[in-house]
Amino acid sequence: MSASSAALSTPHADWHGRVEDNALLRGAGRFGDDLKPEGALAAFFVRSPHAHAKIARVDVAAAKAAPGVVAVITGADLEAEHFHSISHAHPIPGRGGKTPYSPDRPSLAQDxxxxxxxxxxxxxxxxAAQAQDAAEKVEVEYEMxxxxxxxxxxxxxxxxxxxxxAPGNVGFDWTAPQDPxxxxxxALExxxxxxxxxVKVELVNQRLVVASLEPRAATASYDLDNxxxxxxxxxxxxxxxRAQICEAMSIKPDELHVVAEDVGGAFGMKGWLYPEYVPMLYASRKLKKPVHWVSTRSEAFLTDNQGRDSVYTVELALSKRGKFLGLRVDVAGNMGAYFTGVAHFVxxxxxxxxxxxxxDxxxxxxxxRCVFTNTLPTGPYRGAGRPEASYLLERVIEAAAVQTGIxxxxxxxxxxxxxxxxPYTTAFGSTYDSGDFPAVLERALARADYAGFAARKKAAKKQGKLRGIGLGCYLEIAGAWPEESARISFGDGGRVDVSIGSGASGQGHRTVFGxxxxxxxxxxxxxIRLLSGDSARDVPGFGAVASRSAMMCGxxxxxxxxxxxxxxxxxxxxLLQAEENEVAYKDGKFAVKNREVSLFEVAERASELARQGVIPESLDTTGSIKVPPSFPNGCHVAEVEIDTETGALAIVNYVAVGDCGxxxxxxxxxxxVHGGVAQGLGQALTENTVYDDSGQLVSASxxxxxxxxxxxxPAVAVEHFAIACKTNPLGTKGTGEAGTTAAPPALMNAILNxxxxxxxxxxxxxxxxVWKALQATK
Incomplete structure (x- = not known):
């Protein structure tokens, strides 16, 4: 770690654990299904077994008569309320200035x-059992x-x-950079x-299931008095x-209270409005009782936004000495049946x-091209375009190394x-403010003993194994929306409340920001008490996405x-009867010579003075920043051994060197980094979402x-090579998506090597x- 970050960091020797963990390890967390209020009704959803069909008839009479059933809601009920589409694409200009076409997505399908x-x-x-039993009595007639x-x-x-x-099923056609x-x-040609x-490569970035540890769960209620x-x-x-729901239901923000407590993993998937929430809210008002629903794991496979699913043609032009001259990328991204908010950004x-x-x-x-298909909609998933960018470039560079012999x-x-x-401005217009990419590469190569690989490869060959080494250099754009706020207020007993708009789902926000x-x-x-997740209490923010919380909320x-x-x-x-420029602050105290007063005493007196009108406001403060993106970067090196008889592989060494500011x-x-590498490893080696030609999800469990x-x-050797970001107050760059971005190219390049x-x-x-690829070369 560089000296520039040492003063800001909580090092291992002084680390006393995450404050979040005590409750979680004792089973005292408060997750979605822990919050079911007494007397709440249970919801269960009837779902289409077909990928593409007209709805000819929906008969709910038998279901309504089933034991314990209170109501059955259909699309016709919601249509009478004049609700709107639950999702649409954020309108950015594409080729010819055209914005994405966003088909209407109803909460409950009707036609x-x-x-x-x-x-x-x-x-x-x-x-819940009665709702599930009754759902089997709902008769839906489909025309395939x-x-x-x-x-x-x-x-x-x-x-x-x-x-x-959307002719040709293309909902959005886009090109960059702008070139009027x-x-x-x-110049590119x-x-x-x-x-x-x-050098030209054709690549598939397969579809992934997010598989958060906690499936989605929700409780809807309605306060008639308010x-x-x-x-x-x-x-x-x-x-x-809240904004998405208000738009779909045509209500005002102050008419909807959104609350989240503990969240068991999100990875981009839980940032959006889903079909279940609007009918649940509607039913809670109609029935005057809370309505509770918990997704089963099987439902999660069929309903949670999925990730990736794009195909690439990548071309790289090089000089005789191997200097990169130009890059051309064509991508077709599978949006699924509908656009989710920023799926096309990916x-x-x-x-x-x-x-x-x-x-350079x-x-x-x-x-x-953003393409519609009869599959579950896709959306951001840990990295959301960043892993795709690094994968396509690192794979074509590896192919170029083979072709040029370098x-x-x-x-x-x-x-x-x-x-x-x-600062370096790219061909696409991004400006990198800081970084030492050569030093990061050299450190990763040294830590992985790249120079000694030939000897290890030779030794593996004697044992009948194939050994390969692969690099995955990466750079991400982090931050998304460039503005964020925080509020600090002072409570009784010396308490400091800090409110932010990013919802934690395992990142350790209370520990880090505290x-x-x-x-x-x-x-x-x-x-210190960190607060988030309550729309009636906390400052609004853009959310915990795009590796932004440390740089933006921090x-x-x-x-x-x-x-x-x-x-x-x-x-x-x-209070100290001094000039303001004479006052120094250190260790929680304001001091002038031998006189001092604590921050908490000042906060208490400031509240009194503000009430009396002596000063305009107390020490309770909301602050905001507006900063450009940051660009975390690094290099991962993977080393693998392959059994030639079975194709089984082992990751024998893994090094991750990163600059997260x-x-x-x-x-x-x-x-x-460890968690990101695990998810990146999953994509590289094991995970694949498969639909058959009829649209059935055959990898649904x-x-x-x-x-x-x-x-x-594998054991992952993590090393920080911190170069402070120059564009935000803490000098951070983000780190949540580094592992998922670097691991797939590092591992795939090692296997191909x-x-x-x-x-x-x-x-x-x-x-x-792997075994089939090996046989094809014989």
Whole structure:
């Protein structure tokens, strides 16, 4: 770790654990199903068994007569309320200035179902078992339509047209960089025409199930006296979810109270409005009772937004010496049956925001098509375009190393952006403020003993094993929405309440941000209470997405502490009968020579003075920041051994060197990297969401969907190479998505390095696929 971050970090030796863990390890957490109020009714959803069909008839009479049933809600009931679509694409301009086409997505399908699992009716009963039993009595008559599930098939002539307004099933066509006079494209074409080498790869970034530890759960209620709905459900930030629900139901923000307590994993999936929530809220008002629902794991496979699912054609132009001259990327992204809010960002802005990652590539172009299919909608999943960007570039660089005969590490070395080039503006317009990419690469190579690999490969060969080493350099654009707020207020007994808008789902926000406040105010950590997740209490924010919480919420907290101390000095000067510029602050006390007063005494007196009108406001303060994105980066090195008889592989070494800016808590950052690598490993080696031609999800349980196992996960050597970000108060860059971004290319490059030249392989590299790729080279 660099010296620049040492003063800000909580190092291992002084680490006393996450304050969140005590309750969680004792089973005292408060998750979605723990919050069911007494007397709440239970909901169960009738879902389409077909991927594409017209709804000819829905008969709920038998279900209504079933024991314990209180109501059965259908799309017709919601239509009478004039509710709107529950999701639509954020309107960014695409090719020719056209914005995405967003088909209407009802909470309960009424005319047509577009994917397996789409809800058609909601049964409400006194118990969950009664609701589930009654749901089987709902009769739905379907008229089958031909589905299409594969993004490549969906754009072919003759494919079923899902929405007339999206010809060829393309809902959004996009290109970058903007090139109104054609000069950038001309320069790119010239670079390719003059290149000594042009390398082309075709890649698949397969669809993934998010599989959060806690399935979605929700409780809806209605307060008639105050004309206010309440929704308790796991989310990543209440403000976005509340806005989506209010738009769908045509209600005002103050008519909806959104609350989340503990959330068991989110990864981007829990940032959005889902079909279940609107009919539950409607029913709670109609029935005058709370309505509770918990997704089963089987439902989660069929209803939670899924991730990735895109195909790529990548071309890289190189000079004779291996200098990168130009990059061209074409992508088709599978949006599923409907657009979710920023699903199209994943294959557009998020990829272009990362490219050309750590490499100096003067000319580049990205062309993207967002395609509708009869599958569950996709959305952001840990990384959301960042893993895709690094994967496509690292894979084509590896292919270029083979084609040119240049060592993979040396080829990267020749093309890295140098520190002297900072700030560096990419061909797509992003500006990197800081970083030392060559030093990061060299440190990763040294830690992985890259120089000694040839000897290890030779030794493995003697044992009948194939050994390979792979690099995964990465750079991410982090931050998303550039603004964030925090509020600090003072309570009784020396308590400091800190309110933020990002919802935690395992990241350790209370620990990290509590320490930030404690260090900056010089007060005991135990006096700090971090608050989030309650729309009636907390400041709104953009949410815990895009590796943004440390830089955005942390930065907003830092700014707010500065404002508190500025106000505090003015009040302390009055109390100490001194000039403001004479007042110093240290270790929770304002002092002038031998006179001092504590922060809490000043806060208490400031409240009194504000009530008396002596000063305009107390020390309770809301602060905000507006900052550009940050660009965390690094290099992972994976080393694998493959059994030639079975295709089974073992990860024998894994090194992760990363620059996430100033490190606020070393242990938590390491945990984030470990978790990210585990999920990236899952994509690289085991996970694959498979729909058959009829639109059925055939990998709809953990029996068929290959989650990574503990014995697959290697020991990960994590090293921080911190270069402080220059554009936010804490100098942080984000780290939550580093592992999922770097692990897939590092592992796949290692596997391909082990296999004979000419082997072709897409993720996941299961033992069966590896064995088949090996046989194909014989």
């Amino acid at each position: 047509r179902v577009m994917h397996v699992g789409e809800p058609v009716a909601m049964v409400i009963a006194k118990t 339509l031909r589905p299409v599930t594969d993004v490549r098939e969906a754009v072919k002539p003759g494919a079923p047209q899902l929405w007339p307004e 006079d054609g000069k950038k494209n001309a 010239k670079a390719f025409a003059e290149a000594a080498h042009v 004309n206010r709905y309440e929704l308790r459900c796991g989310n990543q930030g209440f403000a976005g979810l 294959v557009t802005l998020h990829i272009s925001g990362c490219l050309p990652t750590v490499y 590539i003067p000319h580049a172009q990205l062309n993207a 060592d993979p590490a040396e080829l990267r070395r020749r093309n890295l952006i140098q520190p002297a080039q900072m 320490n930030v406040v404690a260090r900056r105010l010089g007060v005991p950590f135990d006096n 930065g907003a907290i830092a700014r707010t502490t500065d404002l508190v101390l500025e106000k505090g000095k003015r009040v302390a000067a009055m 100033n490190v606020l808590d070393e242990t938590i950052v390491e945990g984030q 953990f029996m068929d969907y290959g989650m990574p196992r503990a014995d697959t996960m 082990a296999l004979p030249e000419g082997a072709n392989l897409d993720m996941p590299a299961t033992s069966d696929r």
